[in-house]
Amino acid sequence: MAKNKKQKIKQVKHDPFIKTVEALFSSNPFKGYNFRQISRELGVSDKVGREMIKTLLDKLVEAGIIIELNRGKFKYNPELLADKIIHTTVTGVVDMKSTGKAYVTTPDLDEDVFISANNTGHALHGDTVKVHLFPMRKGRKTEGEIVEVLHRARKQYVGTVQVSGRFAFLVPDEVSIPVDIYIPNEALNKARHGQKAIAQITDWPERSKNPFGEIVQVLGQPGDNDVEMNSILATFEFPLQFRNDTLKEAEKIPVEITEAEIKKRRDFREVWTCTIDPADAKDFDDALSLGKLGNGEWEVGIHIADVSHYVKPETAIDQEGYDRGTSVYLVDRTIPMLPEKLSNNVCSLRPNEDKLCYSVVVTMDDEAKVTGEWFGSTIINSNRRYNYDEVQAMIEGGEGDYREELLILNRLAEKLRTDRFKKGSIGFHSQEVKFILDEKGKPIDTYIKEQKEANMLIEDFMLLANRRVAEKIGRRTGKAKPRTFVYRVHDEPNPEKLQRFAEFLDKLGYKINLSTRKGLVSSFNQLFEQIAGKGEGNMIEAIAIRTMSRAEYSTTNIGHYGLAFQYYTHFTSPIRRYPDLMVHRLLKMYLDGKPSVNEQEYEEYCVHSSEMERKAVEAERASVKYKQAEFLQDKIGQPFNGLISGVSKYGIYVELEGSKCEGMISLKLMNDDFYYLDEDNYRVIGQHHGREFKLGDPVRIRVKRVDLQKKLIDFTLDSNGNAKSGKKW
Numbered sequence: 001m002a003k004n005k006k007q008k009i010k011q012v013k014h015d016p017f018i019k020t021v022e023a024l025f026s027s028n029p030f031k032g033y034n035f036r037q038i039s040r041e042l043g044v045s046d047k048v049g050r051e052m053i054k055t056l057l058d059k060l061v062e063a064g065i066i067i068e069l070n071r072g073k074f075k076y077n078p079e080l081l082a083d084k085i086i087h088t089t090v091t092g093v094v095d096m097k098s099t100g101k102a103y104v105t106t107p108d109l110d111e112d113v114f115i116s117a118n119n120t121g122h123a124l125h126g127d128t129v130k131v132h133l134f135p136m137r138k139g140r141k142t143e144g145e146i147v148e149v150l151h152r153a154r155k156q157y158v159g160t161v162q163v164s165g166r167f168a169f170l171v172p173d174e175v176s177i178p179v180d181i182y183i184p185n186e187a188l189n190k191a192r193h194g195q196k197a198i199a200q201i202t203d204w205p206e207r208s209k210n211p212f213g214e215i216v217q218v219l220g221q222p223g224d225n226d227v228e229m230n231s232i233l234a235t236f237e238f239p240l241q242f243r244n245d246t247l248k249e250a251e252k253i254p255v256e257i258t259e260a261e262i263k264k265r266r267d268f269r270e271v272w273t274c275t276i277d278p279a280d281a282k283d284f285d286d287a288l289s290l291g292k293l294g295n296g297e298w299e300v301g302i303h304i305a306d307v308s309h310y311v312k313p314e315t316a317i318d319q320e321g322y323d324r325g326t327s328v329y330l331v332d333r334t335i336p337m338l339p340e341k342l343s344n345n346v347c348s349l350r351p352n353e354d355k356l357c358y359s360v361v362v363t364m365d366d367e368a369k370v371t372g373e374w375f376g377s378t379i380i381n382s383n384r385r386y387n388y389d390e391v392q393a394m395i396e397g398g399e400g401d402y403r404e405e406l407l408i409l410n411r412l413a414e415k416l417r418t419d420r421f422k423k424g425s426i427g428f429h430s431q432e433v434k435f436i437l438d439e440k441g442k443p444i445d446t447y448i449k450e451q452k453e454a455n456m457l458i459e460d461f462m463l464l465a466n467r468r469v470a471e472k473i474g475r476r477t478g479k480a481k482p483r484t485f486v487y488r489v490h491d492e493p494n495p496e497k498l499q500r501f502a503e504f505l506d507k508l509g510y511k512i513n514l515s516t517r518k519g520l521v522s523s524f525n526q527l528f529e530q531i532a533g534k535g536e537g538n539m540i541e542a543i544a545i546r547t548m549s550r551a552e553y554s555t556t557n558i559g560h561y562g563l564a565f566q567y568y569t570h571f572t573s574p575i576r577r578y579p580d581l582m583v584h585r586l587l588k589m590y591l592d593g594k595p596s597v598n599e600q601e602y603e604e605y606c607v608h609s610s611e612m613e614r615k616a617v618e619a620e621r622a623s624v625k626y627k628q629a630e631f632l633q634d635k636i637g638q639p640f641n642g643l644i645s646g647v648s649k650y651g652i653y654v655e656l657e658g659s660k661c662e663g664m665i666s667l668k669l670m671n672d673d674f675y676y677l678d679e680d681n682y683r684v685i686g687q688h689h690g691r692e693f694k695l696g697d698p699v700r701i702r703v704k705r706v707d708l709q710k711k712l713i714d715f716t717l718d719s720n721g722n723a724k725s726g727k728k729w
Helices: 002-012 016-027 035-041 047-063 225-235 244-251 259-263 316-324 340-346 388-395 403-422 453-474 495-507 517-531 537-547 578-591 599-633
Strands: 032-034 066-070 073-076 088-096 102-105 113-115 128-133 144-151 157-164 167-172 181-184 196-203 212-220 273-277 286-292 298-305 354-364 370-381 384-387 432-437 443-449 487-489 552-554 639-647 651-656 662-666 675-678 683-686 692-694 698-707 712-722
Touching: 016 035, 016 047, 016 073, 032 035, 032 495, 035 047, 047 066, 047 073, 088 113, 088 144, 102 144, 113 128, 113 144, 157 181, 157 212, 157 225, 181 196, 196 225, 212 225, 225 599, 244 316, 244 340, 273 388, 273 453, 286 403, 286 453, 298 370, 298 403, 298 453, 316 578, 316 599, 354 453, 354 578, 370 453, 370 578, 384 388, 388 403, 388 453, 403 453, 432 599, 443 599, 453 487, 453 578, 495 537, 517 537, 537 639, 552 599, 578 599, 599 698, 599 712, 639 692, 651 698, 662 698
Parallel strands: 181 212, 273 384, 662 712
Antiparallel strands: 032 073, 066 073, 088 102, 088 128, 102 113, 128 144, 157 167, 157 196, 167 181, 196 212, 273 286, 286 298, 298 354, 354 370, 432 443, 487 552, 639 651, 639 698, 651 662, 675 683, 683 692, 698 712
């Protein structure tokens, strides 16, 4: 076999270009390339060159130099590396598992590097590390050893203190931190056995299994609502209170608006204006105004709180706002980006109060076609503060204040939405779990928050403002280079991920069209209609979202794939998102004719903002998981209906109806048969009786165990297990 390979390799070596293609694969033998990536790496863009690459790829596959991993994706043949020692290192981020093993995600490779538990060194979850790659083994995934921790992801760790004699340990809350932190008695700092606390790692001796640390803050008793919410914030390193210099600055900010300031602004105080927000909202950072023009067109004002008027660069408030990056929305509280005096008072667009705004004012005809636009500083006075339910009731035929104006806005929003979807916007849907809490913060019931027309009314006008602002600054005039700006970008999805998603859907009986972007978007939107209300619907939508690239902030504009916008930014929420504050400042500067800012500096701001957004999302999810576990804590043994949301070799994951709580039924506890995983068809099957449990199937479960600190829930099957009937195959 090896001889034949060498002969085939000789047959293709006479082609000079093939050496270049072969070198690309052999220089990074662990990485897979698709045709588009190969063309880009080799700088080939013309049709003749692309056809040549396709021919050479076929020859290299035939010769055994490369292998086709899946349709259209190629990699250096690992058999050619089997007898070689490849001294290759890569840099990546650790994804640690509770068992101690880990996977390292690296931009240098298309697949994660597997790290066994005895090769993780002193790395912890989220750390940036250097990995030594082992020689490839036939039929095995890429493996390696962590040889250096380049950057610790975290400075602090939250857990429960366990005191034993002259020393103690902090047992981390997170299952992804599989080691306890050793705490000498002198470093306990008054922490007592059983309390929740925050620890910092001070040392990790070379031969020690556990890192050494000290307690830096005692949070209190486990189970207390405030303690648990503060634990989540501390886990993701969000501060538990504002710094003193920030609060002192905030107190000095005047509430009154001077006449001199009013004269500088376009006055909308006599134009009908409203805010529409959730019923429990306190920071109202956007408002809509509506006026009829003499030519029959509509003037719609999208008014955004003028935070940049109050928060100046290089102040304590600005620095802390930047550090936080975003407000954080836990189940029972909002952790604002800015002090309460600003977020809930001075900047909040409360009704019947004069407020300073920065606005996008558009004129549009009855078909919502924009015929003109204006950007600038304004002053408003909102006529009414609505919650979404009030507006939705009027949209559905009910009566209420200023009903006619709201229905006009809704009609225009519908036309904007229709046009957006015609042009290729993807209509992702997501369900949000909300909790009804008692006076101590304990969940007593749950419900699903629905996105209705009232929500979309606001969303469509905010999307319009974000797009018009990005176009205003980003569009090139002639050959002039666009000025540095902060964009909200969303890259096109990875072709391999899309292919895997299509194969996954095919096994569930659904199809998506991958041939063109138009076909993909159309089939995505059709898919979401097909799966609505079905058992597998939420799971498919969640995987679809993960298949897409992550939206982020950047000074390099690549457009927004999901929205199908060539230019897009975040302008509409400067009270709760720092990038929006940057956008306000830049827009003001450029409209005043000031020169472009330093791109590299602002790109660093964008990277930080994207990271803080990711942390905030993770903290919010952690608070939901905690409340879901707490909701089931006193329901041990009770039965519930659920849907199978995942399968693995360890068990069946079930999401409960209504509460969306997810837990696992261990296969070890399913003792009526020997069950095995049929990974290709997303099901587990009983070996002797053929009973199957498949993704999306309804099941009846009982709550077996709840680990509140780890936010883990265990289920067992109730009676025959299936909510409808036992299945055979």
